[in-house]
Amino acid sequence: MFFKGASSKTIPYWLYLLILFPGVLIASFNFSYDAEVRKLIAFNLAGPVCLGISALYCYYKKIKIEDLQRVLLMILMPLIAQMVYLYFHTPSMDDVKISLSGNYAATGGFGPNQISTVLGMGCFLIATRLFTIRNKLINLIDVILLILMGYRAVITFSRGGIFTALASIVAFLIFFYYKQDSKKLEGSNLRIISMVAIFTVVWLFSSFETRGLIGNRYTNKDAAGVLKEDITTGRAELIETELTAFYKHPLLGIGVGKGIEYREENLGIVIASHNEISRLLAEHGVLGIFALAILLFVPIIFWFKFKNNYFFLAFVAFWFLTINHSAMRIAMPAFVYGLALLYITDEKKDPVHRKRLAG
Template identity: 60%
Template sequence: MAAAYISGAEVLFRMTEGIIFYETGKYSVILFLLIGMFFKGASIKTTPFWIYLIILIPGILVASQTLDYEVVFRKAVAFNLAGPVCLGIAALYCYYKKITGVQFNYILMFLLLPLVCHMFYLFLYTPSIGESLSSGTNSNYAASGYFGPNQISTVMGLGAFLLATRLFIIKVPIINLIDLILFGMISYRAIVTFSRGGVITALICIILFLIFYYYNQSSKGKSSINKKIIFLFTAVFVTWFITSIFTQGLIDYRYTNRDAAGKLEDDITTGRTELIVSELQGFYENPFIGVGVGKAKEYRSEATGFETASHNEISRLLSEHGIFGLLAILILIFVPIVFWFKFKNNYYFMAFVAFWFLTINHSAMRIALPAFVYGLALLYIVDEKKNPVHRKRLAGQ
């Protein structure tokens, strides 16, 4: 719960300078989960994730030889490995860990509440949308609280996803109504960032959740779900319609890849393709040991003249770690898939894995959220009906 709360609040803390240093969120999540492993241990089946963490080490050794002398070695390594290590620790702690459905819902609540708080902060401390449209159809820093629109879009998108799923998991009408209103509000804040990654990711996650949840319901249950799906997507269309009015139609241009004048733009990825190509070039030229942790940014600067941080964790792992990075990616993708086919007891599994994969492909691992959500996908949720908890009777009962 502590790790969930910090993961949800990290971007808000960064915006309001409420943390000790920039990477406090990732280090806090790592610390809380290490404390959990110290007291509760970890599954003996976590060997793949120990291998994943170990194969990150050679990249550090390579970086000690390849990074420029002007670069502070400790900071470069820590900044680039904090996310992957956070992911590894989350996977170690969560993999095969048994948890009840009630406990799982509490964790999601601890993840959601700071996101809702963040949403209200944005409503209170950002200018009106009409005053912040000067950037045209580009990512809108003013509407994002003068912070990274990509990160704001990501966290607001996850909040929208969690609120959407609560409409089906929580079966209390008044709570459903409140969640539906909050869903519209938080979706609006995600959309007006003009950063598409988090919004599209949230929509895909909602669809994946609904597919698996719907498939596992009875005929009577499906009838009730159909009504809620109609309410949910009605809320989506109403939110989009309102946002389109407030943004004077610019949001429609943004999602159809047009500029403020309505002209179709050439690159739908807003320059990310060039970043990926430059990193894959580094992998092509150094396929076995890579260019070293933190060196991809320098390599890109030397090759293209532009010193831009990576937006794609997959290509960065390949570039900086070489064949070890490829092995790390295969572990992170296939271990959860094997786990899913074995148990299939978590409606959120596919949505959480999709959130992790899509997020690291448009926003790298700048925040702890995708790492922690990846870990949640690996929890073993106990079916309390099939596995009732037997409590000892106290003396005199």
């Protein structure tokens, strides 16, 4: 981007980045005296800025489908490495204390929400390879990896990453079917049945290993099997406080990073936002609405114009669902959003024509 610049069509994303910065000025006036201003602003602004840069780079950038597959493989490799590490670090559920609110022990001490998100992404990428790569040996390896990664994702006891992965797979299949000819559909149907069987095996094994507690987690019950009142595990209350902040400060919001202090003042708890949409509204006000509109409508317009990327809906779904349960605490959803903006080409090399030498 530094040497070649960005496309002239990226103006909406430059505008999006500009929209974020008035919130920094508002925050500098609203923070309490003892607040770590730089740290709070950086924590809350790093993700949205990362998304903006990713969008600037990827928007309208041409890439062949083969090269996109290589990019997705490069995303998958470190996720496999993360999964392998977890197997070595926590070899058996018998060795860990299970927590129904997110299992830190089973995620190597890392945040269950974030590990669930990245492993969910891994499951999504492996599942798509079962449809886009027709090679028996590779498919067999991918099936084994899908079982192993699916199990590690489920036993994090964090539901967001699992639901996001399943929704992204369905979104991918919708557009993949749309692009397929009738001859390939039969093989795809068989692969869908096989994938459902794989997920069933993963769930049954996870239930056995967790002594049925994983079922309680997904049906919103406690360890004793009693149904909980709040299925959102407190997220609804966090969203409510942020919408209240937006209602009271609709023009420019309460400022970037101020949401943590605002919840401490109103709820008596210190906790970061779990929802990027309500955070945008609370901390940026009306400008947050404009930022969200850019992020939602620009990709949709782009898709309807070209319709050449059958990963599009899956990438957008992954980004949108992730920022709704985990905000933007990791860079992955920002990068995946950028991938949805790539222009997929199906260029075939032209045959080389040589002039015949005159005899």
